[in-house]
Amino acid sequence: MSTKTLRWLGILFPVLFWASVIALRTYLAPYTTAVLEATIEVLLVAGAGALFSNWVATRFERHDAEIDQRVQQTEALRQAALALTAEVDLSQVLQRVVDLSRQLSQARYAALGVLDADGGHIEQFITSGVTPEERGTMGDPPQGHGLLGAILTERRPMRVDVIQNDPRSAGFPANHPPMKTLLGVSLISKGQILGNLYLTDKFDSTGSGPLPFTEQDQNVVEMFAAHASVAIENARLYQQNQQIAIMQERERFGMNLHDGVIQSIYAMGLLLDDAHHRADAEPALAKARIGQTVQGLNEVIRDIRAYIMGLRPQRFQGRSLAEGMDELARTFSANAGMTVDLAVDAKAAARATTHQAVELLHITQEALANIQKHANADLVHVTFVRTGGRLCLAIDDNGKGFDVFRAAASSQGHGLRNMQERVRALDGELEIESESSKGTRIMLSLPVAPRPIVNKPAAPEPAPAALVACVDTPTAHTPAENQ
Numbered sequence: 001m002s003t004k005t006l007r008w009l010g011i012l013f014p015v016l017f018w019a020s021v022i023a024l025r026t027y028l029a030p031y032t033t034a035v036l037e038a039t040i041e042v043l044l045v046a047g048a049g050a051l052f053s054n055w056v057a058t059r060f061e062r063h064d065a066e067i068d069q070r071v072q073q074t075e076a077l078r079q080a081a082l083a084l085t086a087e088v089d090l091s092q093v094l095q096r097v098v099d100l101s102r103q104l105s106q107a108r109y110a111a112l113g114v115l116d117a118d119g120g121h122i123e124q125f126i127t128s129g130v131t132p133e134e135r136g137t138m139g140d141p142p143q144g145h146g147l148l149g150a151i152l153t154e155r156r157p158m159r160v161d162v163i164q165n166d167p168r169s170a171g172f173p174a175n176h177p178p179m180k181t182l183l184g185v186s187l188i189s190k191g192q193i194l195g196n197l198y199l200t201d202k203f204d205s206t207g208s209g210p211l212p213f214t215e216q217d218q219n220v221v222e223m224f225a226a227h228a229s230v231a232i233e234n235a236r237l238y239q240q241n242q243q244i245a246i247m248q249e250r251e252r253f254g255m256n257l258h259d260g261v262i263q264s265i266y267a268m269g270l271l272l273d274d275a276h277h278r279a280d281a282e283p284a285l286a287k288a289r290i291g292q293t294v295q296g297l298n299e300v301i302r303d304i305r306a307y308i309m310g311l312r313p314q315r316f317q318g319r320s321l322a323e324g325m326d327e328l329a330r331t332f333s334a335n336a337g338m339t340v341d342l343a344v345d346a347k348a349a350a351r352a353t354t355h356q357a358v359e360l361l362h363i364t365q366e367a368l369a370n371i372q373k374h375a376n377a378d379l380v381h382v383t384f385v386r387t388g389g390r391l392c393l394a395i396d397d398n399g400k401g402f403d404v405f406r407a408a409a410s411s412q413g414h415g416l417r418n419m420q421e422r423v424r425a426l427d428g429e430l431e432i433e434s435e436s437s438k439g440t441r442i443m444l445s446l447p448v449a450p451r452p453i454v455n456k457p458a459a460p461e462p463a464p465a466a467l468v469a470c471v472d473t474p475t476a477h478t479p480a481e482n483q
């Protein structure tokens with residue numbers, strides 16, 4: 001029912017009622033009520049009815065208008081919160097928060113003061129409603145004095161009807177647009193203030209100057225601030241993840257460059273050195289070495305091309321673990337003046353995934369290169385077995401040994417660190433034992449990956465054995481055995 005109908009009914013019902021009373025009275029006691037008297041009575045009742053129904057209808061209208069406004073603001077809030085989820089870039093999110101809060105509160109100007117990590121100072125000041133030129137003439141962003149500082153220290157929402165009259169106000173700097181009314185709300189995430197939203201001069205459609213912000217405006221902006229805090233926190237996390245991903249990519253690049261290209265070039269150097277020494281006495285062998293070097297250099301060029309294209313290095317790709325181990329043992333035995341004794345369990349090697357195989361070959365290559373460069377060993381045992389649910393690799397040399405802790409703390413090299421990183425990424429465990437003038441043992445174990453295609457229910461894998469189980473395998477060699 002419309003309020004217009006309500007107004008008419010508010011007059012009509014009392015009048016009809018009073019007219020019936022007069023009719024009844026006239027019927028029961030004829031000639032006691034004069035026509036003039038009855039007319040006055042009806043008019044009085046009509047007037048009272050009109051006043052009352054108007055009062056009720058006006059209250060209804062006000063209430064309706066309030067509900068309408070709330071519905072509109074809630075819808076605007078929903079839209080604003082939705083719009084925030086569309087962005088992940090931090091600077092875009094911050095700008096959107098300011099623009100949307102201005103729209104939502106119908107403010108002429110809005111600003112967001114983003115706080116530094118300590119939460120004590122404004123680190124970034126993002127505005128809306130001010131043109132870049134106007135912003136340029138205003139000088140440095142505010143430092144958080146006056147009312148902006150008061151919001152920071154009081155840590156609760158603030159509504160000010162006349163900024164200039166507030167004792168906490170420090171006045172505006174030169175070229176600052178005049179502002180009168182203010183609503184300030186904090187953005188809080190996990191109990192920490194991320195920043196403050198400052199909204200000024202609520203727009204007035206009648207043009208009679210800015211309106212004060214209402215409690216309802218404050219409620220809506222506070223609700224929006226909660227959404228905005230989540231969006232800002234998400235955007236920050238996204239940015240951090242991007243940075244971590246870039247760092248990991250760089251690390252991976254460096255690791256592959258070290259273990260792939262640098263080691264290959266080092267091996268090439270040794271081949272050429274060998275060729276140089278044999279050039280006079282064994283020219284045919286020296287020629288063969290040079291041929292091997294050229295082939296190796298071509299492989300290095302292929303590797304570098306693969307890195308540039310962001311692909312994984314070619315080294316060891318497409319080779320099975322057993323083939324790769326064989327190749328490494330032959331190369332190092334032939335060129336490094338040491339015997340590499342290989343004991344690879346073919347069944348265990350077949351259980352390594354392609355990725356595990358490539359990583360294990362990189363690790364073995366680095367371990368052999370280290371023995372060649374630093375150990376002064378003449379015998380190396382490489383053992384690969386499966387123990388329970390783990391694949392175990394052990395590389396023993398009978399060289400001079402080294403101080404593992406000191407090397408980890410002070411070495412400029414990348415080899416051992418890369419080894420550790422590769423094992424960690426494969427969910428494995430690595431241990432290095434070394435004893436002066438006895439030799440070094442590198443042991444690692446990786447979980448056996450489940451078979452990809454299973455037609456019948458597989459027998460459950462035994463519980464992962466501890467690393468020590470690998471170490472104690474009968475095929476593993478201890479440095480003492482190597483003496």
Ligand SMILES: Nc1ncnc2c1ncn2[C@@H]1O[C@H](COP(=O)(O)OP(=O)(O)OP(=O)(O)O)[C@@H](O)[C@H]1O
Nearest residue numbers: 370371374375401402407411413414415416417440
């Ligand atoms: N089998 C080993 N025998 C003796 N010393 C070793 C052995 N393996 C490593 N080391 C010592 O540990 C140090 C660190 O090795 P790492 O592979 O990290 O670096 P690097 O070989 O010196 O340099 P890079 O690998 O970057 O070319 C070596 O400098 C060496 O002193």
Ligand SMILES: [Mg+2]
Nearest residue numbers: 370413415416
């Ligand atoms: Mg090394």
